[in-house]
Amino acid sequence: MTRNPFASKVALITGGASGIGAAIAREIVRQGGEVVLADRQLDLAEALASELRAKGGRATAAELDVRSLTAFEKLAKETASRTGRIDYLFNNAGIGVGGEMDNYRPRDWDDVIDVNLRGVAYGVQAVYPLMIAQKSGHIVNTASMAGLVAAAGEGSYTATKHAVVGLSKALRIEGARHGVRVSVLCPGAIRTPILSGGKFGRMNFVGLTEAQILGMWADARPMDVDEFAHKALKAIAKGEFIIVLPRWWKALWYAERLSPHLGLAIWGRILGRMRKQLEKFGARQEWSDEN
Ligand SMILES: NC(=O)c1ccc[n+]([C@@H]2O[C@H](COP(=O)([O-])OP(=O)(O)OC[C@H]3O[C@@H](n4cnc5c(N)ncnc54)[C@H](O)[C@@H]3O)[C@@H](O)[C@H]2O)c1
Numbered sequence: 001m002t003r004n005p006f007a008s009k010v011a012l013i014t015g016g017a018s019g020i021g022a023a024i025a026r027e028i029v030r031q032g033g034e035v036v037l038a039d040r041q042l043d044l045a046e047a048l049a050s051e052l053r054a055k056g057g058r059a060t061a062a063e064l065d066v067r068s069l070t071a072f073e074k075l076a077k078e079t080a081s082r083t084g085r086i087d088y089l090f091n092n093a094g095i096g097v098g099g100e101m102d103n104y105r106p107r108d109w110d111d112v113i114d115v116n117l118r119g120v121a122y123g124v125q126a127v128y129p130l131m132i133a134q135k136s137g138h139i140v141n142t143a144s145m146a147g148l149v150a151a152a153g154e155g156s157y158t159a160t161k162h163a164v165v166g167l168s169k170a171l172r173i174e175g176a177r178h179g180v181r182v183s184v185l186c187p188g189a190i191r192t193p194i195l196s197g198g199k200f201g202r203m204n205f206v207g208l209t210e211a212q213i214l215g216m217w218a219d220a221r222p223m224d225v226d227e228f229a230h231k232a233l234k235a236i237a238k239g240e241f242i243i244v245l246p247r248w249w250k251a252l253w254y255a256e257r258l259s260p261h262l263g264l265a266i267w268g269r270i271l272g273r274m275r276k277q278l279e280k281f282g283a284r285q286e287w288s289d290e291n
Pocket of ligand 1: 093
């Protein structure tokens, strides 16, 4: 393995304007690779791309809504014809809806399924054929610990992230014969805007400040996003499949595999704690048009 495995590689990163996607982009460019930051938040993507170019890196921004297969295919074709190849696809864009399912409206399912599952599927549809044609490539899907364990209090998110882990397992096996590698990132808690809802997600809570929401994450000890990106890219370069970071979250995954009942009990306690904290703050779970 070379010291900078991403040198001269081309990476298309969805959700590349913020959080994990942006940190992965910074690290790839630092290693001499080229990034395409594909995001609904074009302004943020452009700001990051020009910051990276100012430092001598190769980066472009592109407006992309991963819910549109046509738009995804167009961007994939444009990128491949401009750069000659796409070495990495980071299917990373994602949103969350916080709160229990008894408060859901249909859009709490639809919005999350459309971005977190359909968006990943469309990424595969758009880029996998190009990778098959070039006989190489690496698809990295961002799932979550919520894709491995019974993360309660975010049902649609948990459902889609389990689906992304399943999709990744099947694609890892199928892709091998085409020289296409597949990895799935399963972050625990990482310090990014999604923790308090993010730009396109929401929390079905009323009466909670952003500081209180972030305070509720304290027990999960969120990891710095640049540290996450550095460690994730090291694991990806080694071809690891299910990448759990921070590493200590693996204990929760092992507990679930050892005994699904134990996993349910652990997450039952975590949910109980969340309910108590909401009570303490005088907040409640409620669906609101303003969310
Ligand atoms: N931060 C965490 O603790 C954590 C934990 C587990 C998994 N994840 C996953 O990591 C991924 C990145 O999230 P993040 O933490 O960086 O949050 P973030 O909110 O900072 O970034 C998400 C990005 O996705 C973009 N996006 C949302 N909908 C889109 C769409 N339809 N089309 C294109 N772009 C869209 C947003 O504009 C944003 O730039 C997500 O899939 C998330 O579920 C995050």
